[in-house]
Amino acid sequence: MSQVLHAPPKTAAPQAPSADPVAPADPAALAARHGLTVSGARPPLPAYVRQLWARRHFITAFATAKLTAQYSQAKLGQLWQIMTPLLNAAVYYFVFGVLMNTKRGVPDYVPFLVTGVFVFTFTQQSVMAGTRAVSGSLGLVRALHFPRASLPLSYCLQQLQQLLFSLCALVVILLAFGVPPTVSWLLAIPALALQFTFNAGLALVMARLGSQTPDIAQLMPFVLRTWMYVSGVMWSIDAVLRDHHLPHAVTVLLEANPAAVYIDLMRFALIDSFHASQLPAHVWAWAAGWALLAGVGGFIYFWKAEETYGRG
Amino acid sequence: MADILTKADPGAEAAPPRTKAAPGPAPAADPVPTVVADPVPTVIADRVDIVYRVHGTGTSGRGAATAALGRILRRRKGAEERGVRRVHAVRNVSFTAYRGEAIGLIGTNGSGKSTLLKAVAGLLPVERGHIYTDGQPSLLGVNAALMNDLTGERNVHLGGLAMGMSREQVRARYQEIVDFSGINDKGDFISLPMRTYSSGMAARLRFSIGSAKDHDVLLIDEALATGDRSFQKRSEARIRELRERAGTVFLVSHNNKSIRDTCDRVLWLERGELRMDGPTAEVMKEYERFTAR
Numbered sequence: 222m223s224q225v226l227h228a229p230p231k232t233a234a235p236q237a238p239s240a241d242p243v244a245p246a247d248p249a250a251l252a253a254r255h256g257l258t259v260s261g262a263r264p265p266l267p268a269y270v271r272q273l274w275a276r277r278h279f280i281t282a283f284a285t286a287k288l289t290a291q292y293s294q295a296k297l298g299q300l301w302q303i304m305t306p307l308l309n310a311a312v313y314y315f316v317f318g319v320l321m322n323t324k325r326g327v328p329d330y331v332p333f334l335v336t337g338v339f340v341f342t343f344t345q346q347s348v349m350a351g352t353r354a355v356s357g358s359l360g361l362v363r364a365l366h367f368p369r370a371s372l373p374l375s376y377c378l379q380q381l382q383q384l385l386f387s388l389c390a391l392v393v394i395l396l397a398f399g400v401p402p403t404v405s406w407l408l409a410i411p412a413l414a415l416q417f418t419f420n421a422g423l424a425l426v427m428a429r430l431g432s433q434t435p436d437i438a439q440l441m442p443f444v445l446r447t448w449m450y451v452s453g454v455m456w457s458i459d460a461v462l463r464d465h466h467l468p469h470a471v472t473v474l475l476e477a478n479p480a481a482v483y484i485d486l487m488r489f490a491l492i493d494s495f496h497a498s499q500l501p502a503h504v505w506a507w508a509a510g511w512a513l514l515a516g517v518g519g520f521i522y523f524w525k526a527e528e529t530y531g532r533g
Numbered sequence: 534m535a536d537i538l539t540k541a542d543p544g545a546e547a548a549p550p551r552t553k554a555a556p557g558p559a560p561a562a563d564p565v566p567t568v569v570a571d572p573v574p575t576v577i578a579d580r581v582d583i584v585y586r587v588h589g590t591g592t593s594g595r596g597a598a599t600a601a602l603g604r605i606l607r608r609r610k611g612a613e614e615r616g617v618r619r620v621h622a623v624r625n626v627s628f629t630a631y632r633g634e635a636i637g638l639i640g641t642n643g644s645g646k647s648t649l650l651k652a653v654a655g656l657l658p659v660e661r662g663h664i665y666t667d668g669q670p671s672l673l674g675v676n677a678a679l680m681n682d683l684t685g686e687r688n689v690h691l692g693g694l695a696m697g698m699s700r701e702q703v704r705a706r707y708q709e710i711v712d713f714s715g716i717n718d719k720g721d722f723i724s725l726p727m728r729t730y731s732s733g734m735a736a737r738l739r740f741s742i743g744s745a746k747d748h749d750v751l752l753i754d755e756a757l758a759t760g761d762r763s764f765q766k767r768s769e770a771r772i773r774e775l776r777e778r779a780g781t782v783f784l785v786s787h788n789n790k791s792i793r794d795t796c797d798r799v800l801w802l803e804r805g806e807l808r809m810d811g812p813t814a815e816v817m818k819e820y821e822r823f824t825a826r
Contacts, residue, residue, distance in 0.1 A: 259664065282691050
């Protein structure tokens with residue numbers, strides 16, 4: 222038995238029937254001579270970006286498919302796309318607006334709250350989906366060949382589509398509470414684009430971490446909930462900073478927090494009574510900086526481990 | 534046992550008398566160095582080891598791949614490192630596949646056939662050694678990309694895109710895929726969600742989508758056993774077609790007949806090690822003697 226076991230590998234290598242004397246001794250040389258490449262090796266970054274671009278239709282189709290599959294069993298069907306965020310907002314309003322009365326001193330509290338909830342949910346869900354993007358799709362990763370970054374990006378895109386539904390609901394709420402539509406609503410587009418880039422970068426980082434340590438998916442809900450409470454979703458960071466004298470470091474941390482930055486930008490764009498004076502200093506610079514840092518850094522970080530996804 | 538050794542060994546010491554890898558049967562036996570068709574290698578595996586790492590102690594229920602390796606797992610009880618168990622699925626396997634070959638992969642359950650195939654496809658990283666390939670070998674199978682809650686039609690598109698086809702290619706092939714699957718033979722089923730299909734219908738659609746793309750190196754894992762008789766016949770014909778277009782075909786199967794029908798060379802894996810590599814008839818004879826015990 223043991224003899225049998227070691228014999229075949231020897232058989233395999235030298236069996237090349239070609240008359241080439243080099244081939245049997247060195248498979249690597251034979252491979253090089255015929256232009257064969259290492260299977261599953263990580264492509265260089267520019268090639269990777271090109272591959273990803275070539276898969277853009279898959280990325281969008283996968284996102285849309287996930288989104289539609291989500292409510293396909295429900296009786297009300299796709300109506301839930303818009304019902305879910307509305308119900309979410311109603312619960313938050315009941316808890317924070319009515320029970321805890323955090324609305325004191327914040328004009329247009331309902332639009333203020335709902336905008337915050339929707340914008341934060343976008344980041345929160347992107348991070349959660351990113352964490353499971355690779356580890357939850359191992360079947361796909363192990364069956365088909367495609368740049369793995371497609372998965373977290375596709376999940377982020379799904380969340381963006383989800384957010385667009387939520388924004389439809391938000392427009393209804395805004396109008397219902399008497400917030401007039403203005404030209405500044407257009408500022409929501411660059412704000413969303415920056416937030417999407419930030420989310421995608423974060424999701425890529427989390428996808429790599431989550432693929433190596435699946436336990437992170439258990440931990441993330443707690444981290445994200447804490448993040449939500451310090452990001453001024455239900456309360457106004459600006460009002461707190463004015464009323465209390467907090468140490469400088471805390472002020473900077475509160476204002477530079479990317480989630481708070483994107484939430485405030487969205488409020489500034491959509492809500493009439495939310496003035497530029499309530500925005501932290503250099504807010505657009507912060508928004509762009511976070512997007513750039515997370516987007517580029519996250520992409521490179523994810524790409525660095527491209528060949529290891531699917532193991533374990 | 535000894536006869537296997539003697540059968541396998543001559544190839545090692547003196548390749549010429551039993552060359553088996555040339556595309557056509559004719560030039561293979563030719564001892565003259567200046568053969569007309571210099572065989573072009575498409576896949577070279579060089580002393581490949583593949584190791585799975587399994588978290589947690591549960592040996593089953595965490596994916597088909599892990600479950601299939603349960604047997605090897607039990608043998609490796611000692612090798613534990615902080616809750617992570619290493620599963621040595623493929624050990625020191627080397628072979629060279631040439632253009633025009635159809636290679637069968639056989640072995641008892643959990644012997645590492647599918648694992649090896651996935652490594653050739655570049656889907657599993659190798660622990661040691663190298664696998665060199667010509668272009669990107671692809672597995673026949675898109676099951677994981679399809680979603681049961683979507684209609685058959687959307688799954689055709691999704692599956693095609695997942696395999697790397699362009700939108701235009703999917704659109705051009707769409708009707709052909711649906712017709713081949715025979716899903717619409719009994720009414721308009723393609724516009725229903727896939728979860729409403731019978732298992733046979735779903736398997737047929739999956740095979741139709743998976744085989745819609747042209748491949749240089751095609752890897753087939755037990756794809757022939759789906760559907761009813763008439764569909765099996767059609768899919769065998771489709772496999773032959775794919776073989777003609779593809780450079781090299783690898784076929785994993787427990788159906789000895791389909792291996793004999795399709796393959797001209799067979800690799801026999803047992804417990805992750807390459808036990809025999811040779812012409813179909815010889816290897817199958819030994820394999821059948823081995824499994825009959």
